[in-house]
Amino acid sequence: MSTLPRLLKTAIFGALVLASLPGWAEPQLELTRAINTAIKNDPWLRQSAQMQAALLDESVAEGALPDPRLTIGAANLPMDTFDTGQEPMTQATIGFTQRIPRGDSRRLARAKKSQMADVQPFRREHRRAQVRETVTHLWLDLWRSQKSIRLIEENRGLFEQLADVAEAGYTSATTGSRQQDIIRASLELTRLEDRLTALTSQRASSRESLGEWIGPAQAQLAVSAEMPGELLSKLPGGGVHTTADALLRHPSIRATDERIDVQAIDVDLARQAYKPEWSVFAQYGYRDRAPNGQDRADLVSVGIGFDLPIFTGNRQDRKLNASAARLEAVKTERVLQVRSLQARARAALARIERLDERIGLYQQTLLPQMEEQASAALTAYNNDDGDFAEAVRARIDQLNADIELVQIQAERARHLASFRYLTADSSDIPSSSPTHEQD
Incomplete structure (x- = not known):
C-alpha cells in the first residue's frame, strides 16, 4: 500500500479519537433543578393557597348568625x-x-366550606405531580435532541474524512475510488446537515416549551449529558399489584374523596330545608x-x-333529590378516575418492560455488532479490499442505532415519569394549613 492511503487511514482514525474527547465544561440544567424551579414559580399553587384561605374565612362567616x-x-x-x-x-x-336559620344549617354550611378548603392541599399536590411529569417530559425532549445532535456532530468529522479520502483517492487513482464514492460521501454529509437542522429546530422548540415553566434564561442552558439516575432506576417489585393500592392514595383521588364529603354535607343541608x-x-x-x-x-x-315547609314536592324534595344525584355523580367520577389511572399505569408498566428489553438488546448485542461491522468495513476499505458505499452504509447504520438507543432511553424515561405521576402518594398531606404548602 502507498504512503497516501496510510496517511488518510491514520487521519480517519485520528478523527474518531478526537470526536470521542469530552468538550469544555459549561453550566448545565439538571432535571431536579428544573423541576424545583418550575414548582417554585408556579402561580397556580399560590392561587390554590389563596383559595383555601378564602374558603376557611368563608367557613367562619357561614357559621355565624345572620x-x-x-x-x-x-x-x-x-x-x-x-x-x-x-x-x-x-x-x-x-x-x-x-x-x-333552619335546623343545623349553620354548622353544616360552616363544615361544607371547611371541607371545600380541605380539597385544595390535594389539588396542589396533584398539581406538583403534574408539573414534575410535564417538566420531566420537556427536559427529556431537550435531552434527546441535544444527545442526538452531539452524536451526529461527533460522527460528522469521520464522514468529512471519508469524503476527503474518496476525493483524494479519485484524484490520485491510488485507492480505487470512483466518482460515485465522492457523490455518496457528499450526499451523506448533506443528509447529516439536514438531520442536524431538524434536531436543532426540535431543540429550540423544546427550550421554548420548557422556558414556560422555568424561565427562558435557564431553558437556554444545556441539559446534563447523562440521563439522571432517578430516570434509569428499576421499577419496584410487584409493580402492577402495588399500583392499585397506590392509586387510592393518588392526590387526584384524595381530592375527589374530599369532594364526596363536601357533597354529602350538601345532602344534609338540603334536608334542613324541611x-x-x-x-x-x-x-x-x-x-x-x-x-x-x-x-x-x-x-x-x-x-x-x-x-x-308544608308544600315540599316542588321545592325541598327536588333539591334533596338533586343533591343526592350530585353525590352519586361524584362517586361515579371517582370510580372512573381510578379505572383510568389504573389502565394508564398498567400501560406504562408494560411499555417500560418492553423498552427495557429493547435497551438490553441494543446495548448487549446490536450496538457491539454494528460497531464491529462498521470497523471491519472501514478497515477493508482502507486496505483496498472493500467498497466505499458499504463502509459509509455501515457507519450510517451504527450512527442510526446510537440515535435510536437515545430515543428508546428517552421514551423509557418518559413512561417512568408518567408511572411515577400515576402512583404519586398523598397520604401524609395536612388538610387545613395553606401557608405551609406554598414553598
Missing part, C-alpha cells in the same frame, strides 16, 4: 292632620328582628301626650315567627 334587622317608623299616623298627639294609637316605633326557619322580634312604640296633656303609656311588642 345580622339582626332594625326598623324605625311611625305607626297609626292620622292622615288628616299628621298630628302625633291627635290619636291615642299613634306611636313612633323602633324594632329589632333576629332570624335563626325544618322551619325561626325569627324573634321586639318592638318599642313611643306615644306622645294627649291634646289635654295626659300622659300615654308607651307600647312594647315581642313575638316569634317561623315558616311552614
Whole structure:
C-alpha cells in the first residue's frame, strides 16, 4: 500500500479519537433543578393557597348568625292632620328582628366550606405531580435532541474524512475510488446537515416549551449529558399489584374523596330545608301626650315567627333529590378516575418492560455488532479490499442505532415519569394549613 492511503487511514482514525474527547465544561440544567424551579414559580399553587384561605374565612362567616334587622317608623299616623298627639294609637316605633336559620344549617354550611378548603392541599399536590411529569417530559425532549445532535456532530468529522479520502483517492487513482464514492460521501454529509437542522429546530422548540415553566434564561442552558439516575432506576417489585393500592392514595383521588364529603354535607343541608326557619322580634312604640296633656303609656311588642315547609314536592324534595344525584355523580367520577389511572399505569408498566428489553438488546448485542461491522468495513476499505458505499452504509447504520438507543432511553424515561405521576402518594398531606404548602 502507498504512503497516501496510510496517511488518510491514520487521519480517519485520528478523527474518531478526537470526536470521542469530552468538550469544555459549561453550566448545565439538571432535571431536579428544573423541576424545583418550575414548582417554585408556579402561580397556580399560590392561587390554590389563596383559595383555601378564602374558603376557611368563608367557613367562619357561614357559621355565624345572620345580622339582626332594625326598623324605625311611625305607626297609626292620622292622615288628616299628621298630628302625633291627635290619636291615642299613634306611636313612633323602633324594632329589632333576629332570624335563626333552619335546623343545623349553620354548622353544616360552616363544615361544607371547611371541607371545600380541605380539597385544595390535594389539588396542589396533584398539581406538583403534574408539573414534575410535564417538566420531566420537556427536559427529556431537550435531552434527546441535544444527545442526538452531539452524536451526529461527533460522527460528522469521520464522514468529512471519508469524503476527503474518496476525493483524494479519485484524484490520485491510488485507492480505487470512483466518482460515485465522492457523490455518496457528499450526499451523506448533506443528509447529516439536514438531520442536524431538524434536531436543532426540535431543540429550540423544546427550550421554548420548557422556558414556560422555568424561565427562558435557564431553558437556554444545556441539559446534563447523562440521563439522571432517578430516570434509569428499576421499577419496584410487584409493580402492577402495588399500583392499585397506590392509586387510592393518588392526590387526584384524595381530592375527589374530599369532594364526596363536601357533597354529602350538601345532602344534609338540603334536608334542613324541611325544618322551619325561626325569627324573634321586639318592638318599642313611643306615644306622645294627649291634646289635654295626659300622659300615654308607651307600647312594647315581642313575638316569634317561623315558616311552614308544608308544600315540599316542588321545592325541598327536588333539591334533596338533586343533591343526592350530585353525590352519586361524584362517586361515579371517582370510580372512573381510578379505572383510568389504573389502565394508564398498567400501560406504562408494560411499555417500560418492553423498552427495557429493547435497551438490553441494543446495548448487549446490536450496538457491539454494528460497531464491529462498521470497523471491519472501514478497515477493508482502507486496505483496498472493500467498497466505499458499504463502509459509509455501515457507519450510517451504527450512527442510526446510537440515535435510536437515545430515543428508546428517552421514551423509557418518559413512561417512568408518567408511572411515577400515576402512583404519586398523598397520604401524609395536612388538610387545613395553606401557608405551609406554598414553598
